[in-house]
Amino acid sequence: MAGLGAEKKIVVVIGGGVAGSLVAKSLQNNANIFLIDEKEYFEITWASLRSMVEPSFAKRSVISHSEYLSAVVNITDTDVLTKKGSQIPYDYLVVATDHTQNSASTKTEKISQY
């Protein structure tokens, strides 16, 4: 991250969807990134219509992200708190949680919906 000094900053990104994943990938070589999501997978949403008529396609459009931690339940000026009890300090915070949705929390559950 140009102009921020030699020491890498800590960036916490809440939401590993389209926006959060792109932010994390873009900054991964320049900052210490914590990417947090309540689901264990990333879904390519524009492939979901095809998965409805061809369920096996969901195995390619629902992608595991095993490094995702938990749901974020609180944010302070300095830290985020996850449902599992982790407290993660940040220098910068990105909130990319989109809208509330009733979705599956595991990849297996999501694929079975198709």
Ligand SMILES: Cc1cc2nc3c(=O)[nH]c(=O)nc-3n(C[C@H](O)[C@H](O)[C@H](O)COP(=O)(O)OP(=O)(O)OC[C@H]3O[C@@H](n4cnc5c(N)ncnc54)[C@H](O)[C@@H]3O)c2cc1C
């Ligand atoms: C069927 C369908 C087809 C679409 N087709 C297109 C298309 O063709 N082109 C296009 O541009 N857009 C399309 N979209 C829209 C596109 O998917 C959204 O605009 C995009 O996903 C929004 O990105 P986002 O990162 O803001 O949110 P999301 O991708 O929804 O990501 C938000 C993430 O935040 C996580 N999250 C939420 N709350 C918390 C919390 N408290 N703690 C931790 N994690 C949390 C969620 O689990 C989720 O993974 C489509 C959407 C759908 C449903």
